Amino acid sequence: MSFAISGVNCAAATPLNADLTPDLGLFASHCQQLLAEGCHGIALLGTTGEANSFSLAQRRQILEAALAAGIGPDQLIPGTGVNAAPETVELTRHALANGVSRVVMLPPSYYKSVSDDGIFASYARIIESLGDDRLRVILYHIPQMSAVPLSHALIGRLIAAFPGIVVGIKDSSGDLANMQAIAAAFPGFAVLAGADPLLLPLLQSGGAGCITATSNLIADSLRTIYDHTSDATRTAPAQARISAWRTLSNSYVQIPTIKAMIGLKSGQAAWNRVLPPLVPLSEAQAAELAETFATLPGPVS
Amino acid sequence: MSFAISGVNCAAATPLNADLTPDLGLFASHCQQLLAEGCHGIALLGTTGEANSFSLAQRRQILEAALAAGIGPDQLIPGTGVNAAPETVELTRHALANGVSRVVMLPPSYYKSVSDDGIFASYARIIESLGDDRLRVILYHIPQMSAVPLSHALIGRLIAAFPGIVVGIKDSSGDLANMQAIAAAFPGFAVLAGADPLLLPLLQSGGAGCITATSNLIADSLRTIYDHTSDATRTAPAQARISAWRTLSNSYVQIPTIKAMIGLKSGQAAWNRVLPPLVPLSEAQAAELAETFATLPGPVS
Numbered sequence: 001m002s003f004a005i006s007g008v009n010c011a012a013a014t015p016l017n018a019d020l021t022p023d024l025g026l027f028a029s030h031c032q033q034l035l036a037e038g039c040h041g042i043a044l045l046g047t048t049g050e051a052n053s054f055s056l057a058q059r060r061q062i063l064e065a066a067l068a069a070g071i072g073p074d075q076l077i078p079g080t081g082v083n084a085a086p087e088t089v090e091l092t093r094h095a096l097a098n099g100v101s102r103v104v105m106l107p108p109s110y111y112k113s114v115s116d117d118g119i120f121a122s123y124a125r126i127i128e129s130l131g132d133d134r135l136r137v138i139l140y141h142i143p144q145m146s147a148v149p150l151s152h153a154l155i156g157r158l159i160a161a162f163p164g165i166v167v168g169i170k171d172s173s174g175d176l177a178n179m180q181a182i183a184a185a186f187p188g189f190a191v192l193a194g195a196d197p198l199l200l201p202l203l204q205s206g207g208a209g210c211i212t213a214t215s216n217l218i219a220d221s222l223r224t225i226y227d228h229t230s231d232a233t234r235t236a237p238a239q240a241r242i243s244a245w246r247t248l249s250n251s252y253v254q255i256p257t258i259k260a261m262i263g264l265k266s267g268q269a270a271w272n273r274v275l276p277p278l279v280p281l282s283e284a285q286a287a288e289l290a291e292t293f294a295t296l297p298g299p300v301s
Numbered sequence: 302m303s304f305a306i307s308g309v310n311c312a313a314a315t316p317l318n319a320d321l322t323p324d325l326g327l328f329a330s331h332c333q334q335l336l337a338e339g340c341h342g343i344a345l346l347g348t349t350g351e352a353n354s355f356s357l358a359q360r361r362q363i364l365e366a367a368l369a370a371g372i373g374p375d376q377l378i379p380g381t382g383v384n385a386a387p388e389t390v391e392l393t394r395h396a397l398a399n400g401v402s403r404v405v406m407l408p409p410s411y412y413k414s415v416s417d418d419g420i421f422a423s424y425a426r427i428i429e430s431l432g433d434d435r436l437r438v439i440l441y442h443i444p445q446m447s448a449v450p451l452s453h454a455l456i457g458r459l460i461a462a463f464p465g466i467v468v469g470i471k472d473s474s475g476d477l478a479n480m481q482a483i484a485a486a487f488p489g490f491a492v493l494a495g496a497d498p499l500l501l502p503l504l505q506s507g508g509a510g511c512i513t514a515t516s517n518l519i520a521d522s523l524r525t526i527y528d529h530t531s532d533a534t535r536t537a538p539a540q541a542r543i544s545a546w547r548t549l550s551n552s553y554v555q556i557p558t559i560k561a562m563i564g565l566k567s568g569q570a571a572w573n574r575v576l577p578p579l580v581p582l583s584e585a586q587a588a589e590l591a592e593t594f595a596t597l598p599g600p601v602s
Contacts, residue, residue, distance in 0.1 A: 047411075052384040052385065052409070052411035052412070053384065053385055053409065054385055054387075055387040055391075056385075056388070057387075082384075083353040083383075083384070084353065084354055084359075085354065085576070085577065086356040086358075087356050087357070090356075108353070108354065108578050109411065110348075110410065110446060110447075111353070111354075111578055111579060112445065112446055114578040115580060118577055118578035118579055119577075121577035121580060122577040122578045125577055145411060145413055146411075148578075276386065276409070276419055276422035277408065277412055277415040277416075277422065277449070278412060278415065
């Protein structure tokens, strides 16, 4: 099965300067390291990347910084969906103008209890407004944040209306059965797990890969899962490691914890900064995290 | 009790051109009519105004159109809170540069389950970044849309940290007891009801006024409530009328219904347009709405 997007893609975290602007240099080197560690792609500017807390100008800068560092446009999958359709168009057009054709597109998420017709109209308006055959849209199902779930009926309508354009979905619901059902219903449509431990079972049931947060830390183990899916002697230790790292990252508020763990791994304290409304871990939490971090399993072969 | 904001303020709906850009001329004349019908102020660019579906550039145009039509800056209370703090700063600075000092500020609402510390840090960063003593911030509590409720402890911290700047709250929760408790806890802090039928009981228990959707249609009756709060012979028929109109506006999805009702009142079909992810009423709904609309009570003295 050939998918328009597959493999291990990192929901890259975004380091910050002291004034809370993005640290572009550190971000670019983080992306380079992620690729060196085994990521197929960098899904920058998503939920973990705190994209919604950056201005449009900052979002463009962050993508441009990765490109300027020599990362290929085909390795970058930026989030471009914001609440205002004209701005989603603007960000997506900017990506396309830079040779980046694959984007993760969050639906508008301010209004709640909206209908499938309304979400369909939102995506259709944006895709038609762009009118660019190079575009590849990965839908974004993350009901715990957006509170705007994407139904299977809606997904089917979008694939039918925009064949070759609407090519996949990032499913961050944590609901494996939902991901498997989408993969079964729409052959060739790329289903990407948003939770690291689900990469293996999803690959075993028709999924395409993942876009995850823990790959900021242990991309090598996720790559082992992807490359050796049916070899339990390889996947078992990788899966155990992923589970241990993921459990720790979810022991506190996830995004500040992932960033603090990148800080512990890299020795760069800049990673401890987060944008409001997120807050850094407390000193007590950070100390406890560091203690457990030191006990986490290292790389497996 | 003197409040920095009080009275009847309309959560103005925004009419659209066929290409879904804002119809600036029709919007400005709608605002003028609202003031003529009794509104003290126009709370444009809120939830009812579909602000989150417009680009920053469109939001600035909409405010400028009202000003250009001769509406006083002291009669305009735009919503300026978006997810990205640098953009909330940009929109608020634009308002201040145009002499508009009072803004309704939604907290960032993409991330859920955020702490009071995080919401406080968001508002503090924005207010400190603006550094403008003219600024008057009305907080926005609308948990059914934002999913980011504002606690009383947080409100108290913001008032204490920014006295004379954080001056009020629009409470769209529909929970009168919550509004009354805020008014009791923070004397001089303006509590504004987001639901029309609650204006009367809130005024009777220390509230300052309202910012509501039905005032797009029957501002005169809300003004009667405000001007004659303790005269039941005046308030009873006004309250009955408000209740009837509000009940109809909530019989279908509220914002498309409010807009369709403005269309029925004004004869301008442009009001039937809404921005995705909202959708217009179906033909059957529109026909049913028109039938009931014709039976609604007219102005009361």
